[in-house]
Amino acid sequence: MSVVLYRVDERLIHGQVVVGWARRLGPRRIIVVDDELAADALEQSIYRTGLPADVRADFWSVEEAVSRLPAVEESDEPAFVLTASLSTMSRLAHDGIVLREINVGGIHRGEGRKRVLPYVSLGPEEQRLIDELERAGVRVVARDVPTAPAVRLIERERG
Amino acid sequence: MSERCGVVVAHSRLAEGLLSALERVAGEQENLWPVSNHGLGGDELYEVIAGILEERGGGRDAYLLSDMDGGSCGQACRRLLADGRVRAVFFGVNLPLLVEFVFLQAGSAEEFVKATVEKSRKALGARP
Numbered sequence A: 001m002s003v004v005l006y007r008v009d010e011r012l013i014h015g016q017v018v019v020g021w022a023r024r025l026g027p028r029r030i031i032v033v034d035d036e037l038a039a040d041a042l043e044q045s046i047y048r049t050g051l052p053a054d055v056r057a058d059f060w061s062v063e064e065a066v067s068r069l070p071a072v073e074e075s076d077e078p079a080f081v082l083t084a085s086l087s088t089m090s091r092l093a094h095d096g097i098v099l100r101e102i103n104v105g106g107i108h109r110g111e112g113r114k115r116v117l118p119y120v121s122l123g124p125e126e127q128r129l130i131d132e133l134e135r136a137g138v139r140v141v142a143r144d145v146p147t148a149p150a151v152r153l154i155e156r157e158r159g
Numbered sequence B: 001m002s003e004r005c006g007v008v009v010a011h012s013r014l015a016e017g018l019l020s021a022l023e024r025v026a027g028e029q030e031n032l033w034p035v036s037n038h039g040l041g042g043d044e045l046y047e048v049i050a051g052i053l054e055e056r057g058g059g060r061d062a063y064l065l066s067d068m069d070g071g072s073c074g075q076a077c078r079r080l081l082a083d084g085r086v087r088a089v090f091f092g093v094n095l096p097l098l099v100e101f102v103f104l105q106a107g108s109a110e111e112f113v114k115a116t117v118e119k120s121r122k123a124l125g126a127r128p
Helices: A015-023 A042-046 A062-074 A085-096 A126-137 A153-158 B013-028 B042-056 B072-082 B095-105 B111-119
Strands: A001-008 A029-033 A055-060 A077-085 A099-108 A116-117 A118-123 A139-140 B004-010 B034-036 B063-066 B088-091
Touching: A001 A015, A015 A077, A015 A099, A015 B013, A015 B063, A029 A062, A029 A085, A042 A055, A042 B013, A055 A116, A062 A077, A062 A139, A062 A153, A062 B004, A077 A085, A077 B088, A085 A118, A085 A126, A085 B088, A085 B111, A099 A126, A099 B013, A116 A153, A126 A139, A126 A153, A139 A153, A153 B088, B004 B013, B004 B072, B004 B095, B013 B034, B034 B042, B034 B095, B072 B088, B095 B111
Parallel strands: A001 A077, A001 A099, A029 A055, A029 A077, A099 A139, B004 B034, B004 B063, B063 B088
Antiparallel strands: A116 A118
């Protein structure tokens, strides 16, 4: 397994990722999967300013990620895969990428969403996706930084 | 994660705020503690810092991270250094310096101090 973290975080590459997680798991590359960002060179350059010197970033569309991630998984290079939404991560799983666990680091308030943790708010669509992913054997676990307690979101949903 | 510990010493609520920000990006910190000089004279500030190191330091390499050299915080830190209570004092503490302080691995204390300053200095910049 070369992808050491699959994470959903609206902020994508930011402090918790490049400090909290990267300093512990040591990725050599961060792959952001996002259809809009994959076509936006300016935004990509802004995200790249936050990278440690020895980590590179790729910005892939979902389609590109589905075709290229299997090779990343086979390589020796540790990588993070980031998406801004649970729906994008879910599309990867739906299109054949094998996920065992999804780390949820930040889904913030929005219309129809209810706050379940200070950094996670869920609406009906997110809840449906969590149920679907868990039924398919993918653990969906909220944890903003590695020292924080892991919270299985399906259990939080059920209360 | 490390055998080192430190006290962040700064004016007003800066130390507390810096550690709060550090914990947001790097997770909970058990080996760093904030001290404010608010309402404290020089001797009292010295005693507060020394008390924390004695109580929580546990014999580890201890460091001070002060907001600026020359102010009352920096002066108290220099006195503690002169008295051999800490390995080194960092001046101009900011978030990048704290990140390096927590994560950087280096051989000796001297190498650690040098590398921490070099790396965090690179984080300071501006873009016109």
